[in-house]
Amino acid sequence: MFSLNGSSFLNNSLSGVSKSLTQSTQRKISAPPVVVASVSSNGKPGDRNVSVLMENTLKEMRETATSSSSSAAVEQESKSTVGGGVEDVYGEDSATEHQYITPWTVTVASGYPLLRDPHYNKGLAFTEKERDAHFLRGLLPPVVISQDLQVKKMMHNMRQYQVPLQRYMAMMDLQERNERLFYKLLIDNVEELLPVVYTPTVGEACQKYGSIFRQPQGLFISLKEKGRILEVLKNWPEKKIQVIVVTDGERILGLGDLGCQGMGIPVGKLSLYSALGGIRPSACLPVTIDVGTNNEQLLNDEFYIGLRRRRATGQEYAELLHEFMSAVKQNYGEKVLIQFEDFANHNAFDLLAKYGSTHLVFNDDIQGTASVVLAGLMAALNLVGGTLSEHRFLFLGAGEAGTGIAELIALEMSKQTGVPVEEAREKIWLVDSKGLIVKSRVESLQHFKRPWAHEHEPVRTLLDAVKSIKPTVLIGSSGAGRTFTKEVVEAMASFNEKPVILALSNPTSQSECTAEEAYTWSEGRAIFASGSPFSPVEYNGKFYASGQANNAYIFPGFGLGLIISGAIRVHDDMLLAASEALAEQVSQENLDKGLIYPPFSNIRKISAQIAARVAAKAYELGLATRLPQPENLEAYAESCMYSPNYRHYR
Numbered sequence: 001m002f003s004l005n006g007s008s009f010l011n012n013s014l015s016g017v018s019k020s021l022t023q024s025t026q027r028k029i030s031a032p033p034v035v036v037a038s039v040s041s042n043g044k045p046g047d048r049n050v051s052v053l054m055e056n057t058l059k060e061m062r063e064t065a066t067s068s069s070s071s072a073a074v075e076q077e078s079k080s081t082v083g084g085g086v087e088d089v090y091g092e093d094s095a096t097e098h099q100y101i102t103p104w105t106v107t108v109a110s111g112y113p114l115l116r117d118p119h120y121n122k123g124l125a126f127t128e129k130e131r132d133a134h135f136l137r138g139l140l141p142p143v144v145i146s147q148d149l150q151v152k153k154m155m156h157n158m159r160q161y162q163v164p165l166q167r168y169m170a171m172m173d174l175q176e177r178n179e180r181l182f183y184k185l186l187i188d189n190v191e192e193l194l195p196v197v198y199t200p201t202v203g204e205a206c207q208k209y210g211s212i213f214r215q216p217q218g219l220f221i222s223l224k225e226k227g228r229i230l231e232v233l234k235n236w237p238e239k240k241i242q243v244i245v246v247t248d249g250e251r252i253l254g255l256g257d258l259g260c261q262g263m264g265i266p267v268g269k270l271s272l273y274s275a276l277g278g279i280r281p282s283a284c285l286p287v288t289i290d291v292g293t294n295n296e297q298l299l300n301d302e303f304y305i306g307l308r309r310r311r312a313t314g315q316e317y318a319e320l321l322h323e324f325m326s327a328v329k330q331n332y333g334e335k336v337l338i339q340f341e342d343f344a345n346h347n348a349f350d351l352l353a354k355y356g357s358t359h360l361v362f363n364d365d366i367q368g369t370a371s372v373v374l375a376g377l378m379a380a381l382n383l384v385g386g387t388l389s390e391h392r393f394l395f396l397g398a399g400e401a402g403t404g405i406a407e408l409i410a411l412e413m414s415k416q417t418g419v420p421v422e423e424a425r426e427k428i429w430l431v432d433s434k435g436l437i438v439k440s441r442v443e444s445l446q447h448f449k450r451p452w453a454h455e456h457e458p459v460r461t462l463l464d465a466v467k468s469i470k471p472t473v474l475i476g477s478s479g480a481g482r483t484f485t486k487e488v489v490e491a492m493a494s495f496n497e498k499p500v501i502l503a504l505s506n507p508t509s510q511s512e513c514t515a516e517e518a519y520t521w522s523e524g525r526a527i528f529a530s531g532s533p534f535s536p537v538e539y540n541g542k543f544y545a546s547g548q549a550n551n552a553y554i555f556p557g558f559g560l561g562l563i564i565s566g567a568i569r570v571h572d573d574m575l576l577a578a579s580e581a582l583a584e585q586v587s588q589e590n591l592d593k594g595l596i597y598p599p600f601s602n603i604r605k606i607s608a609q610i611a612a613r614v615a616a617k618a619y620e621l622g623l624a625t626r627l628p629q630p631e632n633l634e635a636y637a638e639s640c641m642y643s644p645n646y647r648h649y650r
């Protein structure tokens, strides 16, 4: 099989089938682009170009498969169980004639199917030699252009669209047409395109997903698939999955329940995994679990793509999720990372607690957001002075993000000062929809809010809480927009020389305040960052650039660190390590501009650094399985990262 980049396993873009071909024949061969397709694609023009070597290898593989399945059949008659080898992932070899398997085959793409295969298509960048060798003559206009020129042209086209959703759709079309060009575009223009494929535009895309839906980009697992989830996973064309991002669509950004249309989120997050964190796109699997929706508008929308029923809860919900979690581990093994995304609070905390000790799980909204905010606060200390524990924190929003961040701050304080975490928590206050979280409310509080119920008289509004607690840092994480009013920001500015104000809710419409409001109302003194990006603001003749406190800084590098170390569990210390790595990337130059995050343009380098620190922690904690530990983890992380440059086809 062709290897793209020496021995680096992440960069090896072989599909699972082609990989198992290598393993079953135990020899290295070189071949043109390989596509995995179901058996129905056999006999298409694309098969004409199967090299002799490949033919022989396929023959060998078929023979091996036949002999092993017949020996399995014999065994089957004497024993009632069937056992596939470790690498016989889908049990093709060990299946008896009475069992069902998915008929995956390996073919070599050329001609028209090659142009239609997003993994291998290069469009006008196919060279003359490739056009001859792959039956492309006449299928393309005569011109041959470079990938760089393709990028330039696409960016030019992209900038013609005035409506953000049109840009989103153009990017999705490109991803479906020419995957490497999509990633090249995204990596080379990350600051411009992040808001297109990610927040805020992805929010609007989810709201309108039913209308703009063209091609499924991930797996839809609904209640209809109950009892058959393992089978469904086997329908996905890639076998070697390293990262799954899964949502049940109940709390999409700050937009609420979007049901099955939440699929835009796993798709967007995973394209960032590849672009920013260098995980191979073929190793990424977006999943939406559809248990219904309570969104009346969607239920009545004729274009809605999901189950038309209200959300399953309780046992029905738990059973489907449990089947999914078990099937994932059974199919992909212990080292597949499952990232929970945009679940509603109650399920998010329960799922993390339930599967944290049996699976490699990470909740981006609880843990990723916490890690990115802690990094921003560590950097902000360079501007406002003092140590973490010398500050007072007030949150608006006591859900996943709010309590997740609060807990990680307390953990870091406790590490730095040696005080118990319970004591560290006393520096941190949270306001929810019923007011300040105080001791007298403890009985009626959800369990994840209880550690934050401190002794204080009841306070109803955020403004009164700000005036009473006098925080140095104000963090918005409630998902509700326009809640940091002029009075709130002015109050923060009245007792802080440099109030730290983080408006984390997404997308832009849900931001607690705008950058312009934060700077204007604080007379240019606020240290401000937001979850969705804002353009620089001019106030009194001076320009203020604000950072984007978004988990996109953390999860791609964090995931890369887990994967390169072969980690089997996530540990809080890994989140702290990621925060430290990110905070160290904020330069004096950034700080001088009031920025508490580095620019996204350096994100791949930053991700490699985060990955190295997370991996180092995994080794230190004994949670890493990739042994021996590479000497230089940062160089190793970089060497593992997917590159979107075209490869040459013989």
Ligand SMILES: O=C([O-])CC(=O)C(=O)O
Pocket (backbone or CB within 6 Å): 199, 252, 253, 254, 342, 364, 365, 505, 506, 531, 550, 551
């Ligand atoms: O997607 C984003 O921009 C950040 C995030 O996880 C959320 O808001 O739920």
Ligand SMILES: [Mg+2]
Pocket (backbone or CB within 6 Å): 253, 341, 342, 364, 365
């Ligand atoms: Mg999220």
